Structure formats: structure tokens, C-alpha cells
Amino acid sequence: MKKIVLSPNPYRDRGLALTNAAKAMLEADGFAVVVSPAFVDVPADSPMQPLLRAGAGAELIVTLGGDGTMLHVARQVLTLGVPMIGVNIGTKGFMAEIEPENLHLLRRAAAGEYRRSERMMLSVALTREGSDILSDHALNDAVVKSDVNCVDLTVASDGKDIARFSGDGVICATPTGSTAYSMSAGGPIIEPEAQDIVVTPICAHSMSARSFVLSPGRFITITPKHRDSRRVFLSVDGSAPVQLRPGDEVHVRRSSNTLVLADMGGESFYEAALGKLAKL
Numbered sequence: 001m002k003k004i005v006l007s008p009n010p011y012r013d014r015g016l017a018l019t020n021a022a023k024a025m026l027e028a029d030g031f032a033v034v035v036s037p038a039f040v041d042v043p044a045d046s047p048m049q050p051l052l053r054a055g056a057g058a059e060l061i062v063t064l065g066g067d068g069t070m071l072h073v074a075r076q077v078l079t080l081g082v083p084m085i086g087v088n089i090g091t092k093g094f095m096a097e098i099e100p101e102n103l104h105l106l107r108r109a110a111a112g113e114y115r116r117s118e119r120m121m122l123s124v125a126l127t128r129e130g131s132d133i134l135s136d137h138a139l140n141d142a143v144v145k146s147d148v149n150c151v152d153l154t155v156a157s158d159g160k161d162i163a164r165f166s167g168d169g170v171i172c173a174t175p176t177g178s179t180a181y182s183m184s185a186g187g188p189i190i191e192p193e194a195q196d197i198v199v200t201p202i203c204a205h206s207m208s209a210r211s212f213v214l215s216p217g218r219f220i221t222i223t224p225k226h227r228d229s230r231r232v233f234l235s236v237d238g239s240a241p242v243q244l245r246p247g248d249e250v251h252v253r254r255s256s257n258t259l260v261l262a263d264m265g266g267e268s269f270y271e272a273a274l275g276k277l278a279k280l
Helices: 014-028 051-056 065-078 103-112 269-279
Strands: 003-008 033-036 060-064 084-088 116-126 133-136 140-147 151-157 161-167 169-173 197-202 213-216 220-225 234-237 250-264
Touching: 003 051, 003 065, 003 084, 003 269, 014 033, 014 060, 014 103, 051 065, 060 065, 060 103, 065 084, 084 103, 116 140, 116 234, 133 140, 133 234, 133 250, 140 151, 140 250, 151 169, 151 197, 161 169, 169 220
Parallel strands: 003 033, 003 060, 060 084, 084 250
Antiparallel strands: 116 133, 116 250, 140 169, 140 234, 151 161, 151 220, 169 197, 197 213, 220 250
16 A cells, blocks of 8 residues: 655644545545654654654655745655655745645645656755864755844855855755745746756845856855854754854755655646746
């Protein structure tokens, strides 16, 4: 019996009403359905399962929430290689393509009737005194940002400077993440299946500091200059920020990992993007 994992955001799907409807529908089609909620711990006496255990051997992971829920779940199941699809109970839903009124599309997705949409990811490393003290992977972006005041930043590609500026920070985004924070900072929209790295300054105090779209083979180094008592942080896909020390470097490159999304062939990326942006 094929296993399907439902990973709802309980703060979006109140009372798990949509999750239970999806579970009943898929079980009626003969699938084994496991519920593994995001953002909360699963009690030991619960019939639900922690996500990593639930995802092992699954055919599909379904998130029920917004794009943030998909990011959270994708980071946890990165090593499993299980295709994902999202039911959008959020606001924008650039990644979560199924709207609640089209929940029936999950029946086709569970049966494997979808196109595999491979999404590039970024490998992010924080280097301190010559050693990597943090390694992570981003589906959307890695952000180096000050807490309140401006910070001086140098951004280099393969050892050659591409930007030196003072501002609020800088974003390194994937094509998938180009419609997230990078876009709000003035960065370009990139087709989600493209293979590019987008570097976007945040509120730069320089007219020459612009977004760059780099080829996927580039190795990016971000070096903040600490002034006074100003603090600088690194956050990967919106995770808890890590404070940087003087001399720290953030290295970003294409990850060897990719995320596979189940594409149900609805609206084109252009139609979906223009429609959602028109509502902002």
C-alpha cells in the first residue's frame, strides 16, 4: 500500500479540518495516510508521527499551509528525496499550488499523475577562523542582515568583488526564492526551474548596488564589516538568525541537493505570479 504523508500547519488548518478531509479522501482511494504536523511536537501517545519517520518510504508529502510551511517541511525531509506538493492555506502560495477548493487534485498527485518540477537549492556555510561552524541548505534564500543599523558589506563572486555597499543587508536567493524576500527588496523574478543565484542588496545606500543574476557555478562570499556595537545576523530560509562575529564570512554556492515538487499542470508560472502579485 502506497504511503502518503500529510503535514499540516495546525495554526493555519484549525482543528485539522482540511487535513482530515484529505486523509479520508486518500484512504478511500486505498492509500496509507500518515499525519505529521509541522511546527509542533508529536505526543508519544498520538497516532501521528514525527516527520522524518513518517516520510521514510513515502510516495508523496503533502503540506497544508502556506509557502512557509512548505519551506519548513522541505528543510526537514531534504535527505529523503520524496516529492512534495502544497495545499495553500496561506496568503500568496507561490509554491503551494493547490487551493482548498481543488483538494480533489490530491487524488491524482497521490496516484503519481504529476510532472516532476526540480528546484535548485543553495548550500550555505558560516566560516569562522578558517573553519565552517554552520552548514545549511536553502530552498528560498540566505540573508545577511543587520538588526537595526546599516552594515558595511562586501560581496564577492569567485573571489572577485561584485558589490561593496552600506545598507540593511544582502539576500542570496534561488529562482524559487526570487518571488520572496528578494523580490520585495527589488530583485528580479526568475522562473522557478531555472539554475541561477540571485544576489540582491537590501536598502543599499549606493546607486551602484544592484541585483545580480549569477550562474549556478559561482562561489559567493559575503563579508560584513562590524562597526561600533552593530550586530549582523545570518538567516537561512527564515530560520532562527545566527549572530556573526568580526572576521566571519558567509559562503553560498549551489547545493548538490534539489527539491522535487509535484506539478499538477494548472496555471503557468507567469499566470500564477501575475495573479498573485496583482493582489499585493
